[in-house]
Amino acid sequence: MTGARILFLSHTHVFGAFRVGSHHYARELARLGAEVVHLSTPISLAHRVTGRVPPGVAATVPRDAHRDADGVTHLVPRTLLPRPWGSFRVARALTRAGIEARFDAILIDQPLLWDDTVRDLSDTLVYRPTDLYPDGLKRSLQERILASADAVVATSGAVLQGLGHLTLPSLVIENGVDLGAFTDTTTDAETRPVVCVYVGALDARFDWQQVRTWATAHPDVPFVIAGPQPAPPASLPQNVELVGPVPYAELPRLLHGARAGLLPLSDDPSNESRSPMKLYEYLAAGLAVVSRETPGIRTDTEAGIHTYDSPETADAALVAALRHPSPNVAGRRAAENHSWAAKAGELATFLAGLAD
Structure with a gap:
């Protein structure tokens, strides 16, 4: 070039x-x-x-x-x-x-x-x-x-x-994924705190109800939601923190302080075609991932990707992600291919x- x-x-x-x-x-x-x-x-x-x-x-x-x-x-x-x-x-x-x-x-x-x-x-x-x-x-x-x-x-x-x-x-x-920005092998020996994090847009593609359900079922787990102009349709449990937009340069630090990365995709048709960058950014940062299943995101338990296809299976996916070895070294290796x-x-x- x-x-x-x-x-x-x-x-x-x-x-x-x-x-x-x-x-x-x-x-x-x-x-x-x-x-x-x-x-x-x-x-x-x-x-x-x-x-x-x-x-x-x-x-x-x-x-x-x-x-x-x-x-x-x-x-x-x-x-x-x-x-x-x-x-x-x-x-x-x-x-x-x-x-x-x-x-x-x-x-x-x-x-x-x-x-x-x-x-x-x-x-x-x-x-x-x-x-x-x-x-x-x-x-x-x-x-x-x-x-x-x-x-x-x-x-x-x-x-x-x-x-x-x-x-x-x-x-x-x-x-x-920009591997150099998100990978932090210096903390591989440190188990991450039990924190769930989401970073991204908070529009019709985001499932607020699923976050509310997870947070209600796991009141001792902090859920950190980062994105511009957060506007939940109703009140959220106290263990959900809305931190607003986070500059790109500060995202790695935010992710390195969590154990699971969330992709609570709604049933908006556009989600079926998405290729979310956050999937590989989460993995590169050493997080396990819990996501609604789409044509582009499937369960890979070895890499720490846990998906659900209905509200009834979403909690099991979250629990599996939180139980995955932390940091998610296998997931980081998977991200290296992307x-x-x-x-x-x-x-x-x-x-x-x-x-x-």
């Missing part, structure tokens, strides 16, 4: 609480010698006025192009109207930021960033879907992207299948093949 210019058009910027796949790919491709630009969904005046983007959050996001310590250039444009409305165009935003608007490859995972200038910015356009869009605006934009794309790299088999019949070259690369460095290498090889 040395000397290659790569553009990511992504749904999430790097200056918030979340790290998504495009952030990790951008970092790893930059380490392989590529010049990487990461442009994410614009922050609109409409979103700021209505409070969908709080003023304090917007203030932390640079207005100009920002080059990070890994050499990735991040750009979060400002617009009057949300995408895809208004006059925003990717090519214009790059030029205004002083970034040459020509790339060896473009990877787009945010359908809302599609416009008629994107195709002309590179000879290689890859759609990298991370979710299912069965209908609505994102579905129609996705169809336009697929009509112009040269290839598809999906985050799960279910996401790829949801695109329908494809004649384009396609590949599934599931989400991975490093972002390896996945970026696979992606780089795929991109090189498209260019041949």
Whole structure:
């Protein structure tokens, strides 16, 4: 990848609480010698006025192009109207930021960033879907992207299948883990405290009722829930602590103080196609995992992954995770097969093949 210019058009910027796949790919491709630009969904005046983007959050996001310590250039444009409305165009935003608007490859995972200038910015356009869009605006934009794309790299088999019949070259690369950030072998001899932790979004994909049931059944076990704007639908037991968003750099310390990582996925259809990064981050940090079973998350008792398929089996899965040897050394070994460095290498090889 040395000397290659790569553009990511992504749904999430790097200056918030979340790290998504495009952030990790951008970092790893930059380490392989590529010049990487990461442009994410614009922050609109409409979103700021209505409070969908709080003023304090917007203030932390640079207005100009920002080059990070890994050499990735991040750009979060400002617009009057949300995408895809208004006059925003990717090519214009790059030029205004002083970034040459020509790339060896473009990877787009945010359908809302599609416009008629994107195709002309590179000879290689890859759609990298991370979710299912069965209908609505994102579905129609996705169809336009697929009509112009040269290839598809999906985050799960279910996401790829949801695109329908494809004649384009396609590949599934599931989400991975930054092993260097989460692994801590210095504490392997120390049994972790009996604490359960969840880190991530607290939206419709999160099952508050399951957390409440677990906490009620195990009043002596602390349950730590970390995520932005926690809004439980009803009161929670006293052993559930809502700590709000935790900066990515502080997540390893939080996880190293727990024994089990939670993935209480709701019955929202989108969970069937997800490739949760937290699965391998939990394992790399030495936690056992308890999760609702999905096509991408199955029980692996040796690795410390315990799943349930109904409320009736959820408690047994939690108990099994808490009884798993701690720290979960076998789980850490399993996570080593899912490093972002390896996945970026696979992606780089795929991109090189498209260019041949």
